[in-house]
Amino acid sequence: VVWDLHSPIIEPHDRMPFLPSEAKVRKPDEHPQMRNPAAGIFSGAGMLLQPPSRFLLKILESRAFSGPEKGVDLDCHSVEFDDVRYNVKFSVKSPQFMLISVSLPTPPPEAVFVAGLPFGAIEAVKAAYGAVAQILDPPKDGYNLTMKLNLSKLPSDEGPTSFFPKNKDSHFW
Secondary structure (H helix, E strand, O other): OOOOOOOOEEEOOOOOOOOOOOOEEEOHHHOHHHHOHHHOHHHOOOOOEOOOOHHHHHHHHHHHHHOHHHOOOEEEEEEEHHHEEEEEEEEOOEEEEEEEEEEOOOOOOOOOEEOOEEOOHHHHHHHHHHHHEEEEOOOOOOOOEEEEEEHHHOOOOOOOOOOOOOOOOOEOO
8 A cells, every 4th residue: 555655655464455453664765666756646656555456436327327217315325344334325416426424444553544534545545536526524424534526527538437447457446
């Protein structure tokens, strides 16, 4: 998990997402991907999580492909690797919007956290999602981050999962 160019880098072992207890910390200049910060957010300049959340991907795919005419209110909860919790909400009143909240486990003492999030996480989300995501402040109670995704702003030629990285080894969720 790579959080920010200016903070220590937390790397997962055994491909576990989000701050596993056995994570090690390296300085940014010691990390091979950090030598070229222009390489992009998913190759080292921001949050890098592996593997993607199948829970989120399936909900987004099914909701986006079913279209608003088949919309129902949806409020899903999931707990994934290392106690990462998700809450995903859709409403028939606003079918183009998806609310997603993420709760992170307690970080190791050497991790740099600001306002409940890893240092640089807000900037990483903004860079990754651009106009598609609005970060809600404060986040939903019990969560570290809540975003409102505007699915109508996704590029139509790439489909509903276009904000997931194409590199199979690098995923935001």
